[in-house]
Amino acid sequence: MNDTAIYLEGLGKQYRIGSRQERYRTLRDSLVGAAAAPFRRVGRLLRGQAGGGANPDETIWALKDVSLRIRPGETVGIIGRNGAGKSTLLKILSRITEPTEGHADIYGRVGSLLEVGTGFHPELTGRENIALNGAILGMRRREIARKFDEIVAFAEVERFIDTPVKHYSSGMYLRLAFAVAAHLEPEILLVDEVLAVGDAAFQKKCLGKMGDVAKEGRTVLFVSHSMSAILNLCRTACWLDVGRVRQYGAAAEVVQSYLSEGVAGQERDLTRHPGRRKGKHILLQSVRLSEDGTPTATFRTAGAFEFAVECAADPQLFPHLSLGFAIRDSMETILFANSMTQYTPPAANTTGRCVFRVRIDRLPLNPGTYSLSLYAGNGVYDADIIDGAILFEVLWNTDLDHLLYPPPAYWGPLHIPLVWDFATIESRSGASATPEPTDGRAVL
Amino acid sequence: MVHIAPSCGWAPLRLRELWEYRELLYFLIWRDVKVRYKQTVLGAAWAIIQPFFTMVVFSLFFGRLAQVPSDGLPYPVFAYTALVPWSFFAYGLAQSSDSLVASANLIKKIYFPRLVIPISGVIAGLVDFALAFVVLVGMMLCYGITPTGNVVWLPLLLLLALITALGVGLWLSAMNVQFRDVRYVIPFLTQFWLFATPIAYPSSLLDEPWRTLYGINPMAGVVEGFRWALLGTASAPGPIILVSALAASVLLISGLFYFRRMEKTFADVV
Numbered sequence: 001m002n003d004t005a006i007y008l009e010g011l012g013k014q015y016r017i018g019s020r021q022e023r024y025r026t027l028r029d030s031l032v033g034a035a036a037a038p039f040r041r042v043g044r045l046l047r048g049q050a051g052g053g054a055n056p057d058e059t060i061w062a063l064k065d066v067s068l069r070i071r072p073g074e075t076v077g078i079i080g081r082n083g084a085g086k087s088t089l090l091k092i093l094s095r096i097t098e099p100t101e102g103h104a105d106i107y108g109r110v111g112s113l114l115e116v117g118t119g120f121h122p123e124l125t126g127r128e129n130i131a132l133n134g135a136i137l138g139m140r141r142r143e144i145a146r147k148f149d150e151i152v153a154f155a156e157v158e159r160f161i162d163t164p165v166k167h168y169s170s171g172m173y174l175r176l177a178f179a180v181a182a183h184l185e186p187e188i189l190l191v192d193e194v195l196a197v198g199d200a201a202f203q204k205k206c207l208g209k210m211g212d213v214a215k216e217g218r219t220v221l222f223v224s225h226s227m228s229a230i231l232n233l234c235r236t237a238c239w240l241d242v243g244r245v246r247q248y249g250a251a252a253e254v255v256q257s258y259l260s261e262g263v264a265g266q267e268r269d270l271t272r273h274p275g276r277r278k279g280k281h282i283l284l285q286s287v288r289l290s291e292d293g294t295p296t297a298t299f300r301t302a303g304a305f306e307f308a309v310e311c312a313a314d315p316q317l318f319p320h321l322s323l324g325f326a327i328r329d330s331m332e333t334i335l336f337a338n339s340m341t342q343y344t345p346p347a348a349n350t351t352g353r354c355v356f357r358v359r360i361d362r363l364p365l366n367p368g369t370y371s372l373s374l375y376a377g378n379g380v381y382d383a384d385i386i387d388g389a390i391l392f393e394v395l396w397n398t399d400l401d402h403l404l405y406p407p408p409a410y411w412g413p414l415h416i417p418l419v420w421d422f423a424t425i426e427s428r429s430g431a432s433a434t435p436e437p438t439d440g441r442a443v444l
Numbered sequence: 445m446v447h448i449a450p451s452c453g454w455a456p457l458r459l460r461e462l463w464e465y466r467e468l469l470y471f472l473i474w475r476d477v478k479v480r481y482k483q484t485v486l487g488a489a490w491a492i493i494q495p496f497f498t499m500v501v502f503s504l505f506f507g508r509l510a511q512v513p514s515d516g517l518p519y520p521v522f523a524y525t526a527l528v529p530w531s532f533f534a535y536g537l538a539q540s541s542d543s544l545v546a547s548a549n550l551i552k553k554i555y556f557p558r559l560v561i562p563i564s565g566v567i568a569g570l571v572d573f574a575l576a577f578v579v580l581v582g583m584m585l586c587y588g589i590t591p592t593g594n595v596v597w598l599p600l601l602l603l604l605a606l607i608t609a610l611g612v613g614l615w616l617s618a619m620n621v622q623f624r625d626v627r628y629v630i631p632f633l634t635q636f637w638l639f640a641t642p643i644a645y646p647s648s649l650l651d652e653p654w655r656t657l658y659g660i661n662p663m664a665g666v667v668e669g670f671r672w673a674l675l676g677t678a679s680a681p682g683p684i685i686l687v688s689a690l691a692a693s694v695l696l697i698s699g700l701f702y703f704r705r706m707e708k709t710f711a712d713v714v
Contacts, residue, residue: 094554094555095448096711097708097711097712098450099448099449099450100450103449104447106448107445110446114553115553119549123478123483124475136468136471136554136556141467
């Protein structure tokens with residue numbers, strides 16, 4: 001089968017999540033239950049069942065009915081929300097955990113990179129850790145020796161190679177860890193989001209290295225939240241949604257529909273949102289995005305940005321309601337956040353609902369994909385938090401005609417209006433006393 | 445080609461795959477040895493201090509005060525000869541039992557035959573054994589005891605101790621993944637086992653057939669074997685060792701299969 005590198009059929013993985021104990025009715029029952037529990041567990045242990053104290057009935061399917069055929073040399077990006085099963089898929093393919101059903105066939109030597117620096121020991125020197133980590137990742141001793149100098153150079157830690165890594169800065173540590181991993185030469189490479197570490201320059205270097213790997217004709221499966229990384233590296237993409245394959249095809253198309261789904265109809269029902277953190281109450285009902293009153297999910301740099309959140313308001317439960325939001329970039333970094341605490345629901349509210357609106361006149365974001373997280377509480381404790389409640393896209397604003405092209409990604413996500421003054425210095429005397437005459441000025 | 449599918453019931457041991465991962469085994473042992481005494485003042489001296497001072501205490505209380513017989517040998521050598529393989533066993537048992545939990549991060553992120561982990565834990569103890577053994581040779585010179593020709597059996601006796609430690613270690617490490625209770629059982633178990641093994645006293649206190657049956661505790665065979673090979677105790681403990689070898693094999697084989705059966709759950713539970 002030369003036309004297949006990875007073949008998956010009906011792959012599924014079930015996890016036990018139950019940590020809830022059975023409910024005891026009386027003290028006597030609970031005493032008997034407590035006394036019997038160790039025996040029951042030992043019995044279960046000897047029968048070879050997993051899960052320890054967990055109630056075996058409470059399970060979730062982290063992955064369900066995943067069937068794919070991946071050709072050799074293909075670079076496949078795997079995208080999806082948190083908990084969509086991306087990491088579970090990689091764990092099954094790298095044989096760390098077994099599937100519950102279905103099967104997978106892999107043709108070729110597999111190298112998996114679910115984390116950088118796995119097995120690094122703080123007491124060992126950089127040199128020793130390269131050897132150890134290489135062996136853990138599946139490199140032969142001769143292979144490690146051959147690539148040693150290259151690894152050290154890539155990590156830029158030549159001077160500290162004989163220092164125990166516990167004395168390394170976290171940046172040096174990560175660089176060394178990634179350098180070892182980057183020199184793996186398997187036929188099939190499985191990469192989890194390991195690039196979300198280190199400084200920007202090193203990240204770029206890593207992306208370059210990954211690109212080389214893909215060009216060398218190796219099969220790569222790459223999980224990432226960064227759509228730009230996916231579009232840069234992968235020709236094909238697979239969108240996982242709640243454990244199932246939602247879409248599989250050309251990366252540009254899959255990314256496009258993934259992004260537009262997050263904002264489908266510019267409005268999103270929040271009552272059963274997967275990003276909701278465990279909380280006592282479900283307050284946040286829905287969110288709606290708009291620009292100058294027109295519903296949309298696509299905005300423009302320095303254009304208007306509005307959203308409205310519908311929220312349950314129960315004066316009995318929450319005499320005061322506070323609402324907050326945060327905007328994150330695709331690397332999940334919070335760019336800014338805000339909250340207000342002044343709303344007091346009137347007792348005579350018949351609907352039990354209220355609506356909050358936020359308007360930003362000039363959205364200070366460069367082109368990219370961003371997410372809006374929402375928070376509701378009473379100002380003292382958090383009642384309801386939804387991470388990534390809705391996604392939105394920012395495009396370049398062609399009205400900003402003094403900047404013809406969108407700024408490159410390394411200019412960062414923020415667009416701050418500012419003024420450039422420039423002048424030629426003719427004489428040095430009195431420079432501080434009177435303002436310099438301005439030869440020119442650019443207002444951005 | 446690698447075929448991935450759910451397995452059920454008792455899994456095959458796949459010892460060939462284990463052999464393919466021998467380099468990883470080598471590196472893990474090397475790491476354990478290297479890291480072992482880092483940031484300790486006395487360093488590798490600990491490998492000697494522990495059995496040596498236990499010997500001193502035993503000599504005082506059992507040898508002097510309680511007048512425990514020692515098969516006609518000087519009591520210190522008698523006890524220390526037993527304590528050297530015992531320390532190796534106790535260390536290997538503790539290390540391998542805790543090894544899977546200690547390597548949780550590795551297990552969750554990388555695939556390799558999990559058997560490598562407890563095995564490396566036991567084998568790394570050989571370095572300490574070698575150090576303690578040097579002291580044993582010194583003591584024998586002091587007391588003017590020349591080893592018998594039976595010394596050639598020593599490696600096999602050591603292997604028996606290793607198999608026993610690994611056998612128990614496999615059972616306990618796999619259980620420890622789900623039940624951290626094991627952690628609390630180990631100190632208790634080793635202490636109990638220490639006195640259930642003829643270290644402070646000779647097995648010749650027992651009459652046949654009980655003496656041979658004593659070999660069900662594999663460490664009894666190891667300890668008596670060490671004394672016989674090095675110090676030349678009168679009667680060859682052949683039957684005890686045979687029973688011990690049998691018991692150790694049962695422990696190891698059952699441990700291997702139990703470990704392999706539980707292996708698939710490690711990454712999800714640990």
